[in-house]
Amino acid sequence: MIGMLLGERFALEREIGSGGMARVFLGRDTVLDRPVAVKVLNPGHDETDIGSRFRREGRTAARLSHPNIVQVYDAGEAELDGKKVSYIVMEYVPGGDLKGMIDKRGNLSEVDLARLGAGAAAGLAHAHERGVIHRDVKPHNVLIDAYGEPKLTDFGIARALDATTSQATRTGAYLGTALYSAPEQLRARV
Incomplete structure (x- = not known):
């Protein structure tokens, strides 16, 4: 996955986090030339409650615009490693948690x-x-x-x-x- 282009725009550079639902990558928006965090739903969850929650997360967070909430830039589905995946592209926050x-x-x-x-x-x-x-x-x-x-x-x-x-x-x-x-x-x- 590293070095791959997601949605013909987001280059995945390295994994920076993971959980039971998804993995998060440091990426680069190749159009705007800025770092982004790309959350990719783990395979097998797309048609489950987890997949529904994941897609809802993108829509819900995108409704919010505040300096103390991570900004959502994009969300969608694309092919990655030959598989259809759901993803959310967010502001990259460099300081950890x-x-x-x-x-x-x-x-x-x-x-x-x-x-x-x-x-x-x-x-x-x-x-x-x-x-x-x-x-x-x-x-x-x-x-x-x-x-x-x-x-x-x-x-x-x-x-x-x-x-x-x-x-x-x-x-x-x-x-x-x-x-x-x-x-x-x-x-x-x-």
Whole structure:
């Protein structure tokens, strides 16, 4: 995959992250000559609930435009390695994630916590004002830009307030990361 062109525009340079749903590559937009992050759905998920969530992530995040939310530039389907894949092209945020920052630096100062928390809260407020609930806020999903400012990412399990509950999750199912969830969410009281 590395060195390949996706959608006749995005050159994949190297893998920078992966999960059960997708892999993320550092890429280059060959038209605008800028670095981008390209999230590619893992094979086999296209016609599943995971594939539906992935495509919804692209549409949901693209509705949001805020300095503390990773910008979505493009989304679609293309052929890669002889297979049809779904992808999302986003702003490349070079500073890693908040989890990595905490692991590297240890406890953050009160000033850093206040600044990072205020930025993340501003991004969440923007999303909420537009009817989007993130549902998986955790240090892994807060990226740090080149100026040390936070940017929310990974709206893969976000719920649009205009969607019915059955579109977002099945009854009794919980999406999110248990370690970072409120106890009432885990008990299905929210």
